[in-house]
Structure formats: C-alpha cells, structure tokens
Amino acid sequence: MRVQSQPPSGPAVAVEVKNVTRIFAAKSGEVTALSDVSLDVAAGEFVSLIGPSGCGKSTLLRLIADLDQPTSGTIDVFGKPAKAAREAQDYGIAFQQAGLLPWRSVQANIELPLELHGQGKGARAARAKELLALVGLSDFAGHMPGQLSGGMQQRVAIARSLAESPSLLLMDEPFGALDEMTRERLQTELLRIRAETNAAVVFVTHSIPEAVYLSDRVVVMSPRPGRVERIIDVALGSAKDRAEDLREETQFFERVAAVRDALHIAHGDAPASGGAKGVDIR
Numbered sequence: 001m002r003v004q005s006q007p008p009s010g011p012a013v014a015v016e017v018k019n020v021t022r023i024f025a026a027k028s029g030e031v032t033a034l035s036d037v038s039l040d041v042a043a044g045e046f047v048s049l050i051g052p053s054g055c056g057k058s059t060l061l062r063l064i065a066d067l068d069q070p071t072s073g074t075i076d077v078f079g080k081p082a083k084a085a086r087e088a089q090d091y092g093i094a095f096q097q098a099g100l101l102p103w104r105s106v107q108a109n110i111e112l113p114l115e116l117h118g119q120g121k122g123a124r125a126a127r128a129k130e131l132l133a134l135v136g137l138s139d140f141a142g143h144m145p146g147q148l149s150g151g152m153q154q155r156v157a158i159a160r161s162l163a164e165s166p167s168l169l170l171m172d173e174p175f176g177a178l179d180e181m182t183r184e185r186l187q188t189e190l191l192r193i194r195a196e197t198n199a200a201v202v203f204v205t206h207s208i209p210e211a212v213y214l215s216d217r218v219v220v221m222s223p224r225p226g227r228v229e230r231i232i233d234v235a236l237g238s239a240k241d242r243a244e245d246l247r248e249e250t251q252f253f254e255r256v257a258a259v260r261d262a263l264h265i266a267h268g269d270a271p272a273s274g275g276a277k278g279v280d281i282r
C-alpha cells in the first residue's frame with residue numbers, strides 16, 4: 001500500500017495562520033467571525049478546533065482551504081500562500097456531509113479528483129484500490145453511494161480526500177452526523193490512516209472526547225468573535241500508539257477535563273460549572 005509522508009526536506013510547518021481576522025458583512029451590520037487568530041500546525045500534527053457554536057471554527061477551516069479570504073492577516077500552507085497550496089492540491093477536504101456524487105460508483109467517486117487532474121484510467125483504478133483497502137471498503141467498489149450506510153459513505157469521502165496523497169487534511173465535523181458507535185469506530189480508523197499517511201490534520205469538532213482521542217493538540221476557541229483562548233497539549237502518544245482502550249484511561253479523562261475547563265473559562269463560566277453552548281461534553 002502506498003503511504004505518504006512529509007519529505008525530510010519539506011517545510012516543518014503545515015499551516016501558519018498569522019493575525020487573521022475575518023469580518024463578514026451582514027444585513028444587521030458587520031459580523032466579526034474571527035479576531036486576530038494565530039496558529040501553527042506542524043507537518044504530521046493533528047490539531048482539533050473546538051469552541052461554542054458560531055465561534056468561527058468552520059470559517060477558519062475555510063480560510064485555510066482558500067474557500068474564503070481573511071479580512072486581514074495571512075495564511076500559509078506548507079510555506080505557500082493558501083491560494084497556491086489549493087492550486088497545488090496540497091490538501092484534501094472532508095466535511096460533515098460526505099458530498100458524494102450519487103450517480104457515480106464508490107470507486108468513481110474516489111477517482112474523481114484524480115480524473116479532474118488528468119490522471120490516466122489505469123493509475124486511477126490502482127490508487128482507488130489502495131484507498132478502498134485503506135478505509136476497509138474493498139468489497140464495495142462497484143456500489144452506488146445510496147447503497148451504503150452513512151458511516152460507509154463517510155469512509156468513501158475520506159478515501160477521496162486522500163486520493164492525491166495530501167500532506168494535510170482539513171476535516172469539518174466529518175463524523176458529526178453518525179451514531180456514537182460508528183463515530184468511535186471511524187475515529188480509530190482515522191488514527192490508523194493517519195499513522196500510515198503521516199498527514200497533518202486540522203479537525204473541527206463539537207465533541208471533547210473526540211478531540212482528545214484524535215489530537216496532538218486541542219485549540220479551544222472563545223465565543224464569537226473567535227480567538228484562540230487556549231491550546232491543550234494532549235500528549236497521549238502518537239496516532240499508532242492510540243487504541244480504543246485509551247478512552248478508559250485516567251490520562252484520557254484528565255485531558256477531557258482540561259479541555260472542558262478551558263471551554264468553560266473561554267465561555268466566562270467557572271470551570272466545570274455546566275456545558276458551554278454548542279459543545280458536546282459527554
């Protein structure tokens with residue numbers, strides 16, 4: 001199976017967000033979604049963004065993906081401006097809705113980015129085969145998306161985001177619409193995929209346990225206008241050393257409590273005094 005790792009000579013920083021502010025024009029006046037946000041994500045690092053609803057998590061991810069532009073500040077991806085990184089296909093994207101084309105088979109969906117970028121039929125099919133194996137769907141290449149469960153569709157979307165071996169994955173609540181069991185299974189699968197690909201990941205979630213289980217660092221954002229309130233170093237080992245039983249360990253609960261307290265402080269509550277709006281503290 002082909003795996004991708006950051007070349008030793010490549011930049012050590014995957015994403016560099018510097019003093020980014022994003023102000024939207026709305027009917028009721030201006031909305032400051034992000035205010036002076038700075039954040040670095042190292043090559044190969046998994047960073048989650050968590051914070052109350054409307055604090056600008058998706059906005060920040062969209063800015064990194066160059067789907068939107070900051071009002072002020074700069075964003076570099078692997079040392080290039082976000083626009084150049086998008087043009088160079090340096091990252092893959094997966095969102096909450098799998099976003100598969102219903103009239104194309106699973107394999108054809110995975111091949112789509114390769115097809116759009118002119119890769120030949122044989123090479124595309126070989127890559128799709130590797131990716132189907134990576135996400136555990138080898139037997140479903142010929143199925144149509146509508147014949148798959150939500151969790152399977154999400155795995156297809158992840159396979160598609162990995163098609164061009166990106167060194168960076170941008171994921172906006174990719175498991176948000178799934179039941180708890182499927183969600184936990186896919187989290188473990190994502191850890192495995194990441195251990196194999198060594199891609200950096202920026203991951204938006206509302207779930208504290210999900211953020212802790214997956215991440216090297218958890219970025220806690222303040223209510224709108226979103227700022228980086230605190231960064232929690234999870235320090236629970238590398239992706240390949242994490243497994244289901246981690247969820248039962250004392251250290252895991254300690255990190256969950258640390259993120260929860262940081263969210264309460266960001267929200268202006270006393271620590272551990274009730275939930276921050278829009279964040280799942282289960």
Ligand SMILES: Nc1ncnc2c1ncn2[C@@H]1O[C@H](COP(=O)(O)OP(=O)(O)OP(=O)(O)O)[C@@H](O)[C@H]1O
Pocket residue numbers: 024025026031032033051052053054055056057058059060224278
């Ligand atoms: N295109 C837009 N035009 C106007 N306002 C916008 C636009 N996009 C986002 N906003 C506003 O910016 C703020 C941040 O939105 P964003 O979707 O980034 O938050 P979020 O933290 O991802 O929220 P949630 O957790 O609910 O998904 C919100 O107040 C939202 O209404």
